[in-house]
Amino acid sequence: MPEPIKTLRQKITANVRVHRFNPDSDRAPHFDVFKVEIESGMTVLDVLQTIKEEQDSTLVFRASCRSSICGSCAVRINGKAVLACSTQVIPTLVDTWKSSITIMPLRNLPNIRDLVVDIDAALEKLYRLHPYVVENPEHIPVTLESENLMSREELKTFDRSTDCILCTSCFSSCSAVAADSRYAGPMALAKAFRFTADPRDAFKKPRLQAAQDHGLWSCAQCRKCITTCPKNTRPAVAIQRLRRLSIDAGIHDTPGSRRANAYMDDVARFGQVNKPFLPVRVDGPKGWAAVEREEHYMQKFGMTHSLEVPTLPGQPDVERIYRHVREKEVELAPTRPSLARCHRPAEAASQPAPVKPGDSAAAATKEKE
Amino acid sequence: MLTYDVLIIGSGGAGLYAALESRREGNVSVAVVSKVYATRSHTGAAQGGVNGALATLDATDTWQDHCFDTVKGADYLADQDSVEIMCREAPMVVRQMEHWGCPFSRSDDGRIAQRPFGGASKHRACYAADKVGHLILHTLFEQGMRFGVNYLNEWMVLSLLHDGSRCLGITAMDIRTGRIHVIRAKAVILATGGHGRVYWTCTSNALGNTGDGPALAYRAGLPLKDMEFVQYHPTGLRRTGILVTEGARGEGGHMLNVRGERFMDRYAPKKMELAPRDLVSRAIVTEVREGRGGPDGEVFLDLTHLGKERISERLPQIRQLCIEFEGIDPVEEPVPIKPTAHYSMGGIHTNDVGRTPIQGIYAAGECGCISVHGANRLGGNSLLDILVFGRRAGRDACEYARRTEFEPVAQGAVEAETAVIQDLMEADGGEDMAQIRREMGAVMGEKVGVYRNESDLRQAVDAVRALRERFKRVRVRDRSQRFNTELTTALELRNMLELAEVIAACALERRETRGSHFREDFPQRDDKAWLRHVLAFSGTDGRPRLEYLPVTITRYEPAARTY
Numbered sequence: 006m007p008e009p010i011k012t013l014r015q016k017i018t019a020n021v022r023v024h025r026f027n028p029d030s031d032r033a034p035h036f037d038v039f040k041v042e043i044e045s046g047m048t049v050l051d052v053l054q055t056i057k058e059e060q061d062s063t064l065v066f067r068a069s070c071r072s073s074i075c076g077s078c079a080v081r082i083n084g085k086a087v088l089a090c091s092t093q094v095i096p097t098l099v100d101t102w103k104s105s106i107t108i109m110p111l112r113n114l115p116n117i118r119d120l121v122v123d124i125d126a127a128l129e130k131l132y133r134l135h136p137y138v139v140e141n142p143e144h145i146p147v148t149l150e151s152e153n154l155m156s157r158e159e160l161k162t163f164d165r166s167t168d169c170i171l172c173t174s175c176f177s178s179c180s181a182v183a184a185d186s187r188y189a190g191p192m193a194l195a196k197a198f199r200f201t202a203d204p205r206d207a208f209k210k211p212r213l214q215a216a217q218d219h220g221l222w223s224c225a226q227c228r229k230c231i232t233t234c235p236k237n238t239r240p241a242v243a244i245q246r247l248r249r250l251s252i253d254a255g256i257h258d259t260p261g262s263r264r265a266n267a268y269m270d271d272v273a274r275f276g277q278v279n280k281p282f283l284p285v286r287v288d289g290p291k292g293w294a295a296v297e298r299e300e301h302y303m304q305k306f307g308m309t310h311s312l313e314v315p316t317l318p319g320q321p322d323v324e325r326i327y328r329h330v331r332e333k334e335v336e337l338a339p340t341r342p343s344l345a346r347c348h349r350p351a352e353a354a355s356q357p358a359p360v361k362p363g364d365s366a367a368a369a370t371k372e373k374e
Numbered sequence: 375m376l377t378y379d380v381l382i383i384g385s386g387g388a389g390l391y392a393a394l395e396s397r398r399e400g401n402v403s404v405a406v407v408s409k410v411y412a413t414r415s416h417t418g419a420a421q422g423g424v425n426g427a428l429a430t431l432d433a434t435d436t437w438q439d440h441c442f443d444t445v446k447g448a449d450y451l452a453d454q455d456s457v458e459i460m461c462r463e464a465p466m467v468v469r470q471m472e473h474w475g476c477p478f479s480r481s482d483d484g485r486i487a488q489r490p491f492g493g494a495s496k497h498r499a500c501y502a503a504d505k506v507g508h509l510i511l512h513t514l515f516e517q518g519m520r521f522g523v524n525y526l527n528e529w530m531v532l533s534l535l536h537d538g539s540r541c542l543g544i545t546a547m548d549i550r551t552g553r554i555h556v557i558r559a560k561a562v563i564l565a566t567g568g569h570g571r572v573y574w575t576c577t578s579n580a581l582g583n584t585g586d587g588p589a590l591a592y593r594a595g596l597p598l599k600d601m602e603f604v605q606y607h608p609t610g611l612r613r614t615g616i617l618v619t620e621g622a623r624g625e626g627g628h629m630l631n632v633r634g635e636r637f638m639d640r641y642a643p644k645k646m647e648l649a650p651r652d653l654v655s656r657a658i659v660t661e662v663r664e665g666r667g668g669p670d671g672e673v674f675l676d677l678t679h680l681g682k683e684r685i686s687e688r689l690p691q692i693r694q695l696c697i698e699f700e701g702i703d704p705v706e707e708p709v710p711i712k713p714t715a716h717y718s719m720g721g722i723h724t725n726d727v728g729r730t731p732i733q734g735i736y737a738a739g740e741c742g743c744i745s746v747h748g749a750n751r752l753g754g755n756s757l758l759d760i761l762v763f764g765r766r767a768g769r770d771a772c773e774y775a776r777r778t779e780f781e782p783v784a785q786g787a788v789e790a791e792t793a794v795i796q797d798l799m800e801a802d803g804g805e806d807m808a809q810i811r812r813e814m815g816a817v818m819g820e821k822v823g824v825y826r827n828e829s830d831l832r833q834a835v836d837a838v839r840a841l842r843e844r845f846k847r848v849r850v851r852d853r854s855q856r857f858n859t860e861l862t863t864a865l866e867l868r869n870m871l872e873l874a875e876v877i878a879a880c881a882l883e884r885r886e887t888r889g890s891h892f893r894e895d896f897p898q899r900d901d902k903a904w905l906r907h908v909l910a911f912s913g914t915d916g917r918p919r920l921e922y923l924p925v926t927i928t929r930y931e932p933a934a935r936t937y
Contacts, residue, residue: 007634008709029856044700046613058808060859063852069580072699074508075414077912091698117550118857124411137516138475145473149465152472153429154484160477167477167509205475252575342484369573 009365014045020105021052021100023064027118034116036107037061043094049108050078050089053120065119073235080120081109086174088235098317111177113190115348121315130189134197134215153205158339166199166243168211169237175240181223189219191240198243200252204341213251219263224260260287273324276317345352377785379775381544381559382406383531383587385417387507387760388538388664388739389565390514390523392768393476397521400772402772405524405559407531407546409582409862412515416567416580417760420507420746421619422501424761425754426464426868430481431488433664435496437461442930443605447493448748449899450891451581451600451907451925456726456744458928460755460762463761467761468500476513491753492620492651498532498747499754502573504619504691507757517763526675529555530862531586532791534562534594535783541734542783545791546844549862552847552855554795556787560778561734564591565764565923566723568740570604571866572874573715573823574815576615578607582866592876596730597909599923601873602881605751606824608654610670610714611700618711622692623647624762625684628676629658630664630708635672650748651892652824655713656869660823674708676718681705715826717756718746719890720877723909723923728767738767745907748888748925798864803849810841810848811867814874817841822878827894831882877917901932 021041026034039056047055050068057064066089067077073091080089082097082134083106097106113124145153174180175191189197197216201209213221221244230240252262267286271278281299285294300310380396382389385408396404406412429435440461445452472478472486479487479502490814502509514773520671528549535542535556542772543558569585570577577583588598615800623629629647642649643656649657662671677685677692682705685693689704696704722737724730726744730737739760817837821830852860887893888901905920913919 008637009634010630010632010668012668012710014669027854027856029854033873046699048699051613057860062850063854065857065859067408069414069582070416070419070613071581072419072695074418074505075410075416075580077410077414093701095701118854121857123508128411132519135520139520140473145926149469149473150468152478152486155480156484157480160480164477164503167512170418170508171512200475203475206474312527351905 015095016045017043017095017098018104019043021056021096022105022107023056023120024109025064025119026116033269037064043098045095045275047090047094048090049080049082049094049106052094052149053089054106058094062118064250066205067121074128074170076241076278077109079172079174079177079235081111081177083107083224086111086233087171087179088174091235096208097280111173113175113177113179122173124173127192128171130193130219131171133219134189134193135208135212136193136196136200138203138206140209143204143207144205154342155204156340156342157343160365162174162339163199163202165238166195166202167339169195169238170198170236171368174233178229180229181220181225185220185222185223187214188222188223191244194221194224195238195240198247198250199333201247201324213247213254213256216254217249217259218250221251222259222264231272245248263287273327274316274320276312276320277314278313279312281314282312283329326361375567375929377780378405378557378559379403380561380563380630380768380771381557382409382563382565382741383544384415384565384567384741385410385412385525386417386565386567386739387510387757387762388512388742388767389415389563390511390518391427391761391764392563392565392738393645394514394517394525395765395768397518397523399769399772406518407526407529409528409530409549409586411527412518412525413512414584415511416555417511417757418508419578419580420510420757421504421858422758423489423501423506423508424468424510424756424922425494425498426468426490426758427461427496427498427753428465428468428486428488428500430485430500431497433540435498436465439496439928440494440498441463442751443494444746445748445782445930446801446933446935447477447752447755448906449495449744449750449751449929449935450901450927451603451748451888452746453926454930455926456926457746457852459726459810460746460758464758464761467765468760469681471510473543474513474517476502476509478506478509487638487854490900493752494754503506510757510761510776525815530865531590532794532865533787534590535787536594536735537781537784538595539733540781541732542781543591543745543753545787547795548831548859549859552858552861554788554791556783558780558783559734560775560780560822561736562730562739562769563736563771564741565581565737565739565760565767568718569870570715570718571872572606572870572877574811576608576610576611576712576815578615578617578636579715579717584866584870585718585741586866586871587737588722589872591730591737592872593911594732594735595912596732596735597905597911598873598876599720599909600748600880601724601744601877601891601910602884602891602908603719603749604715604822604877605719606713608651608713608718609675609711611696611711612670612710614699614712615712616673616699616707617694617714617716618695620648620651622675622677622689625688626680628679630676631661632668632674633666636693637666652892655824658711658713658892659829668710670710671710671723672710673703675711676708677704678706678708715819715823719743719749720880721752723907726763726766727770728763729770736767736769736771738763741819747886749891778904787796788812788843793811797860798848798850799853800837802847803851805847807846807848807864810845811870812872813865814838814841818877822874822881824845825829825892825894826881828882832836834878835875835882838871838878842871842875876918880908880910880920883920891901899935905932
């Protein structure tokens, strides 16, 4: 028996605080507050458009696709960088127990006007990390008669990072970008990972060096970028992976990679990190200044400063754990499709298949052993 | 004065590929002028696939099969020699994207994965999850960074400059500063995308798809072709027109009117919700006209009976879409949907290397019309169109630029455009821009929509003309020169109103039903009288002047289009 459909369309009035600034006519940024009638299903972008059409035609913001794929409309809503077109207003009001929402432009980028920022600075950082495939002649056929073969597992290693829409929300949220304007930022570094992990690319070493030079190890792993990314691309995880790829590629002589290697070695030897001695491991002779500062500080309380740490019980297990992890890495490493075999049944994927030397991190790990 | 050998207007798939080809040629100066940053272009919204007879999934597939499917899908209005070119070059451009790093989904043996798509006799849509457009756009952008493509980002083109037979350049406004520039160019490639926004109130298109390229060409005296053909997608979300893909119906979703009835029973009792798109669109419109639609003229897509588990497993993206953009969870309640203007088959008249009647002016992509899509486009062919013909236009434009000298641009171009903007800022303000835009969308959607008839179309032509008159009284109140989006949207509305009149006039003219153009008063296809393209020129009286162009038939004689 067909039942008539009842459409529950709510309407509530909300206050919308919007950041306004026109450098040509305003001395300083300020907020305008608009009263807007919100209907069910309205997004923040709908609200901005309604304000522009009905209340203040000078309100300026970017928008294009309205379907969260172009990345134009990234703004801060109640402090968080999100896409205006996919943020529902009524749930936002309900979640925050308020009758108002505050809309501001993204951080870490110059404000052109109202909610529009200049993204050129973020794109500039992207350019420097060579965010493109340079064809690897070993993998990519010379002619266009056929495509490069790639397995589904290989694609999976970097697939998530291809979802990035360059909206710069992560760049806005990043603590390290705020602190150091030379830092490349999560968007650029995540893209650097995407290409370095792509088996078709022949530019890995120069790109890894470029990442190194632009702050690969400056990420503080605060993971704000992960929280904010509207496409769930997890830039901070890509940065971790990029760091691993850089070590595997032999870029060891940097404070960041020395720190990472020191952690690995110390845990293997002592079951814990030798924190007192770490500055010297990381910074070389300059590290002694930090060690001496520690010694001095401890002496004030009558304590002696040791540069050794006890070996924890359980240390013997560490080797076992490392070996297990390395074996798992080899087992789970993506395999290249064999040109000889045409069809691989799905069951065969569960057995560890031989790894071709060259690209995968697992191969480099093997070499390290 | 800024000077380039080749200027590309628009930074979607066609524009970027044209730019790349030009850059790789080497000794030609090229710039892409776009009112949005490249990766914001609407190419990124394409989800389903890009067609190519790679024969991965179906080893018997050939470009000839692809060609026939395309011609038939076009209801025989496509120019078959151009379709042949597109289908022949398809495997090459798809593989070129892959070589450049586009991360296609893969088959078991590691090749580019393909899937079935509407109207295709064999499975040839090469896909990448549900984001192939986004990935192709980004791949082209990335390679553009590699090869050093120049961009003039957030510049809006105001006019084409020519001397009647040759291209001279353009005038454009830097949106950031409001300053108007003349840019001298030997060749200009228009690649500005579709004009779905003419149907303002219900379209899947981005806000900027306002047909700027066709409007510029039309004002420059170039003809537009096949403008009456607008493809509707039956299921777009009520508020935004964002598409809910056919997969929702494929998984067992039901379409209900406001009474809760599965109304497709009355229109296609066998196929029900999986009848062809145009049939479903017409069914929905009929239900709404006869009073069985919801409060907003919508019908409903009901997935509630599928249950939370099945929806989360098979249709997670659709669920997220409905929640984010409509505020409705399909697990809990039926989703309101309407037919949505989706694709513009018509556009600037070109040949198969993108040339228009004026030397040096080119068009490629959705804003052009060769025609390869005829009266109806197959899914997966739009991405193919932009790649193949973007590339071809780029190459031809470079070659043209190499054997051509610069011509001096006449004085007064900047002043002329400044005057246009000044008029907008000093009009009497008796009319409201948003109101005119809404009315345009409403009249186009109602009278030049899924169903058309003579009386409605005549009313539409008159209504749009009246709106164009009223537009003269719209005042842009924002006086700032800095990033003035009220001004840019006013200029876009001017373009849309011009195209709306052309679309309505061409629809009135074509007295038959073919492809996406359904005439209630002429419900049959009439090859004898109407197997031809309709060209629209800007007439001396401000109204479209229509001419005709024969369709090129090579391999396939027109036959009945049944599926």
